[in-house]
Amino acid sequence: xxCPKVALVGLGLLGGSxxxxxxxxxxxxxxSGYVRRAASVAECEALGIADHVxxxxxxxxxxxxxxxxxxxxxxxxxxxATFLPSLKSGALLTDVGSVKSSVVESLEPMAASVGAAFVxxxxxxxxxxxxxxxxxxxxxENAVCVVTATPRTxxxxxxxxxxxxxxxxxxxxxxxxxxxxxxxxxxSHLPHVxxxxxxxxxxxxxxxxxxxxxxATGFKDCTRIASGSPEMWxxxxxxxxxxxxxxxxxxxxxxxxxxIALQRGDEKSVEEFFRSAKRRRDDWISGG
Numbered sequence: 001x002x003c004p005k006v007a008l009v010g011l012g013l014l015g016g017s018x019x020x021x022x023x024x025x026x027x028x029x030x031x032s033g034y035v036r037r038a039a040s041v042a043e044c045e046a047l048g049i050a051d052h053v054x055x056x057x058x059x060x061x062x063x064x065x066x067x068x069x070x071x072x073x074x075x076x077x078x079x080x081a082t083f084l085p086s087l088k089s090g091a092l093l094t095d096v097g098s099v100k101s102s103v104v105e106s107l108e109p110m111a112a113s114v115g116a117a118f119v120x121x122x123x124x125x126x127x128x129x130x131x132x133x134x135x136x137x138x139x140x141e142n143a144v145c146v147v148t149a150t151p152r153t154x155x156x157x158x159x160x161x162x163x164x165x166x167x168x169x170x171x172x173x174x175x176x177x178x179x180x181x182x183x184x185x186x187x188s189h190l191p192h193v194x195x196x197x198x199x200x201x202x203x204x205x206x207x208x209x210x211x212x213x214x215x216a217t218g219f220k221d222c223t224r225i226a227s228g229s230p231e232m233w234x235x236x237x238x239x240x241x242x243x244x245x246x247x248x249x250x251x252x253x254x255x256x257x258x259x260i261a262l263q264r265g266d267e268k269s270v271e272e273f274f275r276s277a278k279r280r281r282d283d284w285i286s287g288g
Contacts, residue, residue, distance in 0.1 A: 002167075004029045007064035009057060009079055011035050011044045012229075013126060014096045015070030016135025019049035021168045024137040034060035034079075044132050058086040066164065068121075069095035069107075073235035077106040089115030092160050096123055098188060098232075099239040100148050100177035108152060117157035120148035120177060122184070123170060128227040141169035146184075148177045185243035190251060192233055193244070195226040 006028040008015045015033065022028045033050035034057045035041060044053045054060050061067050061083040069076045076095060087093065093111045097103045097120070104120045111118035125143040127134060145165040149158055162172040175183070202219065203212055237244060261269035 002027055002029075003065040005064045005066075006031050007061045007067045008033045008050060008070055009060065009067060009083070010070035010075075011040065011049055011053065011132050011135075012070060013130055013132075013134045014123065014139075015068070016044065016047065016049045016132040017125075017137065017139040018068060018070065018096075018168065019044075020047075020135055020137035021140060023048065023051075025167065027167050028066075032060045032064065040132070047132055047135065049132055049135060057083045062086040063088060065091060066160075067091060067093045069093070069097070072229070072232045073097050073099055073103065073239050076103055077110070080107055080110055084110060084114055087111065087114050087116050091116040092157055092164075093118040094121045094161050094164070096121060098122060098184065098236045100146070100180045102239050104148055104150060104177045108150065112152075117154050119153060119157050119161040120180075121161060121165065122146040122148075122180060123165060123168075124188070125170075126228075128224050130229045130232075138169075140165070143170050145170040145172050146180050147172050147174050148180060149174050150177065181240050182243050185240055185247050189236060189240055189244050190247050192225055192228065193237070193248065194251075195223045196233075199223045199226040 006022055008019055008031065011019065011033045019031050019033060022031050030052075031050040033044055033053045035044060035053055035055060038055055041053045041055065044050060052060075057079055064087075067083075067087065069080065071079060076097065080093070091111075093107065093116055095103055095107070100120045100122060104118070107118040107120075123140055123143060123145040125140050125145075127139075147158065147161050147165065158174070162174070165172050198219070202215060258270070258273050261273070
């Protein structure tokens, strides 16, 4: 998919990586980017993320064929309302948000009101790094990108959105916003909560100072994602709280069952807990 102009609203890890990938793959004639702080303009231009970077969101979006919202969830609707007058008729508006139902509900009618189309997206790629310095052009290669469809989704716009992510090396998967939010509450949102709690508990200043010295590779691997953006994960947890509360309940019940098995000294149940986890993960890895 090639576009004369792509606008990236937000140039953090994901927005920056999209810009680098678009330019490396020559998928856009011109890439513009919006940033909140004036200090970020020169930094993003120096990194080669976009051809033009500005703190004026209307300037960034004006005349763009594709506009991708790459900000924290809570900023998407307000920013879209701001640049709506600059969104040209026929433009495709999409996003990279980790929660889809609320974003689609807000932005789908907003885009339609000016003759544009909004199709929600969630590229399942990222690292614990934040900001444009963490951006890399290969971030999306071979990763899944969920593209959301609703009864109001224009088939051509859905196809354009799939083609956009496929051109960046991703594997598009079409789901409803509700189905997406249910599934990622387990596979993405729950692991971040668990990693954050491990870091909060084990590295608590209330514990002996020697505790941190005994945190080795396993702990580092398990808590890597806890270094992600607190602002971003606050928004994700709040926006998907109905699903996240539900899966946290199941997760806590499973841990309580393991705790009871330990209290009973039930070697068979304890071994099966670890054996089942190993088998399921190994099967998942071997299945690609």
